[in-house]
Amino acid sequence: MSTIAMPPPDAGILARKADIVAALAEAIGAGDVISEEVETRAYECDALTAYRCPPLAVALPRNTQGVAAVMRVCHELGVPVVPRGAGTSLSGGSLPTADCVLLGTSRLRDVLEIDYDNRFIRLQTGVTNLSVSETVDGDGFFYAPDPSSQLACAIAGNIAMNSGGAHCLKYGVTTNNLLGVRMVLSTGEIVELGGPQMDSGGLDLLGLICGSEGQLAIVTEATLRILPKPEGARPVMIGYDDAEVAGQCVADIIKSGVLPVAIEYMDRPCIEVVENFAKAGYPMCEALLIVEVEGSQAEIADQLAKITAIAEALDPVELKVSASATESALIWKGRKSAFGAMGQINDYMCLDGTVPVSALPFTLKRIGELSAEHGLKVANVFHAGDGNMHPLILFDANRPGDLEKAEVLGADILRTCVEVGGCLTGEHGVGIEKRDLMVDQYAPEDLEMQMQVKDVFDPHWLLNPAKVFPLQASTGRRDIAA
Amino acid sequence: MADWITPKSEAGIGDAVREAAAAGTGLRLSGGGTRAGIGQAIDAPGRLSLAGHAGIELYEPGSLTVVVKSGTPLKTVTDALDAEGQMLAFEPMDHRGLFGTNGEPTVGGMVAANVSGPRRVRAGACRDFLLGVRFVDGTGRVLKNGGRVMKNVTGLDLSKLMCGAHGTLGVLTEVSLKVLPKPETARTLAFEGLNPGAAVDLFCAALRTPYEVSGAAFVGDTAYLRIEGFEIQVAHRAARLSDLFKDRDISGVEGVAHERLWADIRDVRHFADPGTALWRLSVKPTDAAAIAGDVADRLGSSVSLDWGGGLVWCAIGEGQHDQAEIVRAAVARRGGHATLVRGSADRRRGEAVFQPQADAVAALSGRLKATFDPHDVLNPGLMGY
Numbered sequence: 001m002s003t004i005a006m007p008p009p010d011a012g013i014l015a016r017k018a019d020i021v022a023a024l025a026e027a028i029g030a031g032d033v034i035s036e037e038v039e040t041r042a043y044e045c046d047a048l049t050a051y052r053c054p055p056l057a058v059a060l061p062r063n064t065q066g067v068a069a070v071m072r073v074c075h076e077l078g079v080p081v082v083p084r085g086a087g088t089s090l091s092g093g094s095l096p097t098a099d100c101v102l103l104g105t106s107r108l109r110d111v112l113e114i115d116y117d118n119r120f121i122r123l124q125t126g127v128t129n130l131s132v133s134e135t136v137d138g139d140g141f142f143y144a145p146d147p148s149s150q151l152a153c154a155i156a157g158n159i160a161m162n163s164g165g166a167h168c169l170k171y172g173v174t175t176n177n178l179l180g181v182r183m184v185l186s187t188g189e190i191v192e193l194g195g196p197q198m199d200s201g202g203l204d205l206l207g208l209i210c211g212s213e214g215q216l217a218i219v220t221e222a223t224l225r226i227l228p229k230p231e232g233a234r235p236v237m238i239g240y241d242d243a244e245v246a247g248q249c250v251a252d253i254i255k256s257g258v259l260p261v262a263i264e265y266m267d268r269p270c271i272e273v274v275e276n277f278a279k280a281g282y283p284m285c286e287a288l289l290i291v292e293v294e295g296s297q298a299e300i301a302d303q304l305a306k307i308t309a310i311a312e313a314l315d316p317v318e319l320k321v322s323a324s325a326t327e328s329a330l331i332w333k334g335r336k337s338a339f340g341a342m343g344q345i346n347d348y349m350c351l352d353g354t355v356p357v358s359a360l361p362f363t364l365k366r367i368g369e370l371s372a373e374h375g376l377k378v379a380n381v382f383h384a385g386d387g388n389m390h391p392l393i394l395f396d397a398n399r400p401g402d403l404e405k406a407e408v409l410g411a412d413i414l415r416t417c418v419e420v421g422g423c424l425t426g427e428h429g430v431g432i433e434k435r436d437l438m439v440d441q442y443a444p445e446d447l448e449m450q451m452q453v454k455d456v457f458d459p460h461w462l463l464n465p466a467k468v469f470p471l472q473a474s475t476g477r478r479d480i481a482a
Numbered sequence: 483m484a485d486w487i488t489p490k491s492e493a494g495i496g497d498a499v500r501e502a503a504a505a506g507t508g509l510r511l512s513g514g515g516t517r518a519g520i521g522q523a524i525d526a527p528g529r530l531s532l533a534g535h536a537g538i539e540l541y542e543p544g545s546l547t548v549v550v551k552s553g554t555p556l557k558t559v560t561d562a563l564d565a566e567g568q569m570l571a572f573e574p575m576d577h578r579g580l581f582g583t584n585g586e587p588t589v590g591g592m593v594a595a596n597v598s599g600p601r602r603v604r605a606g607a608c609r610d611f612l613l614g615v616r617f618v619d620g621t622g623r624v625l626k627n628g629g630r631v632m633k634n635v636t637g638l639d640l641s642k643l644m645c646g647a648h649g650t651l652g653v654l655t656e657v658s659l660k661v662l663p664k665p666e667t668a669r670t671l672a673f674e675g676l677n678p679g680a681a682v683d684l685f686c687a688a689l690r691t692p693y694e695v696s697g698a699a700f701v702g703d704t705a706y707l708r709i710e711g712f713e714i715q716v717a718h719r720a721a722r723l724s725d726l727f728k729d730r731d732i733s734g735v736e737g738v739a740h741e742r743l744w745a746d747i748r749d750v751r752h753f754a755d756p757g758t759a760l761w762r763l764s765v766k767p768t769d770a771a772a773i774a775g776d777v778a779d780r781l782g783s784s785v786s787l788d789w790g791g792g793l794v795w796c797a798i799g800e801g802q803h804d805q806a807e808i809v810r811a812a813v814a815r816r817g818g819h820a821t822l823v824r825g826s827a828d829r830r831r832g833e834a835v836f837q838p839q840a841d842a843v844a845a846l847s848g849r850l851k852a853t854f855d856p857h858d859v860l861n862p863g864l865m866g867y
Contacts, residue, residue: 115766117686117768119690140690162635164633168633169632172606172610175642176610189842190842191842192840192843195817197764197765197766198603198607198764198793199596200764201764201821201836203647203850204596205843205847207643208639208640208642208643210639210642211638211639212638212639228690228691228692230692231692251544252544254543254546254663255544257666259663295715295718298714299712299715302712302714302715354629355631356545357545357546387633421629422629422631423628423629423635423636424636425633426633430636441629442637443626446625446627449619449623449640450637450638453638453850457846468637468638469637
């Protein structure tokens with residue numbers, strides 16, 4: 001039994017399943033609608049696997065018109081819609097309800113336009129993150145946001161969660177790389193925002209849509225900024241036996257004027273597991289930093305010299321500049337396999353919160369204390385340059401009560417992030433996971449304002465129900481809608 | 483004309499708005515008043531100044547963040563950043579030259595108008611560096627959104643919505659901004675004797691290299707490419723770009739002249755003549771020359787480019803009629819939008835200052851305005867609603 005509640009399904013909708021499925025089939029063709037229970041089960045969860053619920057039906061339209069047709073049906077029949085990209089959300093952002101139509105973007109897979117002179121790519125949002133960079137790689141370009149799940153995750157989900165990645169210290173997150181969208185409102189109306197030009201006129205609705213977790217509209221096409229690839233990149237590994245000193249090193253590097261493309265951090269529990277798994281040559285120490293810079297060979301050497309001077313002044317236990325492409329790949333292999341390596345030895349819950357860089361040492365210390373109090377081990381691997389933490393809470397899913405214990409610890413850790421001046425999310429969104437913690441970050445009137453904005457876009461509250469806003473706070477609105 | 487109300491606190495700002503809402507009195511909002519010429523001409527009887535609500539709340543160079551009350555003079559912030567070798571990377575434009583205004587631009591005004599400058603082409607706009615806001619809505623509620631950490635806003639990103647809303651959705655009281663290190667040095671390559679089309683070709687070629695061009699502007703008949711960074715980076719990149727364009731005449735600009743050059747480009751000093759209306763077009767760079775040509779054919783306009791051609795400035799004699807129709811038709815043929823930045827009060831009353839939007843977008847914007855400001859008291863009509 002887990003602790004995050006979902007509202008009971010609407011019995012009236014469940015009773016009308018046959019009619020709803022028939023209407024969907026008529027709208028987009030029976031081949032793009034899934035309604036058999038053995039098949040809808042494939043969509044019962046995303047990457048927050050502790051929560052599962054097969055949807056009433058699944059619709060997989062092939063273009064914007066198809067998405068609009070599905071939305072019109074659901075709007076007319078009063079059926080909630082849960083949007084889903086690739087289903088890699090760690091916060092339950094695409095967890096279905098039993099009375100919903102799950103609207104998947106998996107068949108929206110076309111690249112529509114590539115324009116190197118104006119440096120953008122326009123595509124359907126079911127395209128995966130990594131394939132965007134792969135598409136333009138041969139011509140010397142890349143797409144900057146690079147979440148860990150980039151092999152699988154879809155641009156639709158990246159936009160919904162405003163995804164980041166290891167390299168956003170320099171390049172920003174999705175919202176900084178999104179130029180325009182085509183989207184469908186809950187009524188089925190199709191709306192265009194932005195475009196290839198650098199800014200959009202009027203209110204910044206594009207900025208509002210990005211990161212709105214499927215609460216406002218379904219984004220079917222996106223215009224993304226693409227960037228020329230750097231001449232080269234190289235990391236340095238720096239180990240310390242004190243988290244506080246490592247935090248100091250991060251702040252000193254940032255203050256020095258060097259802007260690394262990434263500053264990654266791993267603590268001892270994480271290093272141990274990763275080293276065992278990837279044999280990346282990591283030192284056993286309290287805190288390991290991987291700092292990467294970009295440019296020509298000479299530019300890289302110059303920046304790394306500045307960084308190593310800063311690091312050495314703080315007496316590291318290890319400092320190793322990558323000497324070759326092979327060494328660089330190995331250093332990154334360890335970092336990138338951290339989640340997988342952890343998963344091999346343990347069940348874990350991956351948290352996501354952000355704190356001011358200056359508060360990193362204190363937050364890590366507090367996480368250690370909370371970990372001891374709750375009797376569950378926590379490993380930390382995260383983007384230190386921008387304070388985006390990913391504490392991994394290790395637990396045993398087969399031991400009764402362990403998941404609940406992990407959830408309580410997770411909530412305490414996220415509250416700590418807010419207490420030190422940070423926020424509940426970094427790049428995974430709120431979803432269901434952090435929904436009920438929103439009251440710790442926002443006053444009731446702040447949440448009310450956000451919900452009023454949802455009212456504007458989705459007056460009947462059909463889109464992605466029971467997410468983002470505390471269940472209690474949204475109850476009245478969802479009841480009226482039903 | 484009513485006197486300015488100048489509250490000293492966020493609560494005071496809330497009170498002022500609540501009173502205005504109760505009385506149904508429209509409020510004209512102001513920071514330093516240096517950009518007062520932007521927007522549709524309005525006749526709000528109330529005057530609310532944010533200038534009394536000033537000060538840096540927090541500045542952590544190691545966290546790359548600064549939190550500032552909205553009435554704080556921009557110079558106070560840039561001086562503080564400068565002392566730590568940091569900057570507002572979006573290089574906000576100073577409108578005083580264009581409007582002949584004298585006050586001090588404020589941080590709130592900069593965010594409300596989403597003011598950026600030449601580095602926008604590489605670094606992003608003001609909205610990209612806005613981490614969070616506190617604001618007073620049209621009913622007097624004090625609200626917050628986002629925070630002071632990098633990465634995403636938790637929940638809906640209302641901060642982005644406030645940025646560029648020109649005070650029509652809320653009165654900004656505090657903003658958190660991400661800052662960046664200042665480059666150690668900078669150099670510019672200048673290419674004389676070009677027309678807008680040739681300049682855009684040059685920009686497209688330069689901006690698809692990895693040399694991180696941080697300014698790409700065209701003024702008069704000269705295209706400028708700016709390179710910034712550590713000395714070794716600037717030397718390397720300038721050399722590589724010079725190689726790339728080795729069949730052209732290139733001159734270099736450095737030092738004080740360099741700073742002056744980009745300040746002038748940023749502030750559009752070349753179109754300071756108040757006798758012209760000034761239009762700002764946001765377009766796909768490769769469409770810039772054709773659009774500028776269409777406008778010039780009909781209206782005899784002068785043109786400059788920034789953001790690698792993505793930003794077109796058109797200066798058009800005030801005497802020219804049908805400016806909005808002609809400019810917007812030229813933009814509509816290819817995509818983008820046009821804003822009248824400087825124009826006579828008559829023109830700003832009679833013509834749509836901001837690009838008219840598609841019906842669905844206009845409907846959403848109108849409903850958002852009604853949600854944030856149900857009594858229509860915050861800069862009423864300034865954005866056309």
